[in-house]
Amino acid sequence: MTFSSGHRKGYRLRPNMASVALWPSWLIVLAGYLVTMIWTVLISFTSSTLLPVMDFIGFAQYERLFLTPRWLQSLNNLALFGVLFIAASLFLGYLMAAALDRDVRGEAIFRSAWLYPYSLSFIVTGVVWQWIMNPQLGLQKAVNNLGWDQFRFDWIIDPDRAIYVVIIAAVWQSSGLVMALCLAGLRGVDPDLWKAIRVDGIPLWRAHLSIILPIVAPMLITAVVLLGIAVVKSYDLVVALTDGGPGTATDVPAKFIMDYLFLRGNVGLASAGATVMLLGVIAGLAPWIYSTTRKSSK
Structure with a gap:
């Protein structure tokens, strides 16, 4: 033709x-x-308070930012939250995917149930876990009503443990995403490879650790990137679950920035905090983008 x-x-x-x-x-x-x-970025170099003004004052806002105890605590909370949240989500998600890959009965039910929390917003997750962790309404109250009066699970009002409540809620929501990604990777493994593993008598845990994990590594990297984005965007979960409390025990940079931007009327300081977070995200993504573009150019 x-x-x-x-x-x-x-x-x-x-x-x-x-x-x-x-x-x-x-x-x-x-x-x-x-x-x-x-x-x-431009506003972060000015003395803007309630309204933006264009008077250049250098790095004064950044100096003030890193001399603010609340900002330093929010960075520590974010680091702790990010490391434990990503590690736990990857671990649980991969375990769930490995279990489903064994052709268990009712796989569709388990897969849907484990993936369902990811369909919820962080606001909904935060409210639900606030009820669960509330000593007067949730798990502690239910166990006390069964007769165990000495049982205590009041982490949400404990300044030293409240951040772990945020981590538990985030892992509950996001581990299903890791499960779905890892399951897709496991389903792509050649069946002949599994036959060879069984013939050689390699223990299942060793096969996953030494053979299967390198194969599904691209899926794990994708999961890390998506979970890392959730870490930076953890504002809504924190606000709904603890509102940064008790005190500032669960404060994160995003909440610090929003509070100074809308409640305290300090646009310059909030912009400085947002710029620091932007630079952190760029620094974290740069190696991954470089390696990806380098592989694609070969």
Whole structure:
């Protein structure tokens, strides 16, 4: 079948028309993200309080930021939350995926039940776990009503343990995502490899650790990136679950920034905190982006 020159020209123009159709989306991205990020960075070098003002004061806001105990505590909380949340989600998610990969009966029910929490927003998760952890309403109250009056599970009001309540709630919601990703990776493993493992008599735990994990590593990396994004966006979970309390025991940088931006009327300091978080995200993603682009260019 042959095409006339007119048909060939029209065919060549279609990709260009498709790119033109995407221009409004690109403009929205540039205006909504890039321009606002540049504006935030600029404001962080000013003395802006309730309203932005363009008077350059250097790094004074950053010096004040890192001399604020609440900001330092929020960074410590974020580091602890991020490490334990990602590690626990990866561990539990992979265990659930490995269990489902054994062709268990009722797999669809288990898979749906474990993945269901991820469909909820962090706000809903925070409210649900606030009820569960409330000593007067939740788990402690239920166990006390059964006769165990000495049982105590009041972590949510304990400044030293409240951050672990946030971690538990986040793991409950996100481990199902890791399970789904890892299960997709496990289902891609060659069945002949499993036969060889059984023939050689390799223990199941050793096979997963030494053979299977390297195969599903791309899925785990994807999970780490998605969980890392959830760590940075942990504002809504913290607000719904503990509101940063008791005191500032569960405060995170995102809540610090929002409080100083809307409640304390210090736009300059809030912008400095947002810029620090932006630089942290870029520093964390840069090695992954570099390795990905380098592999694709080979």
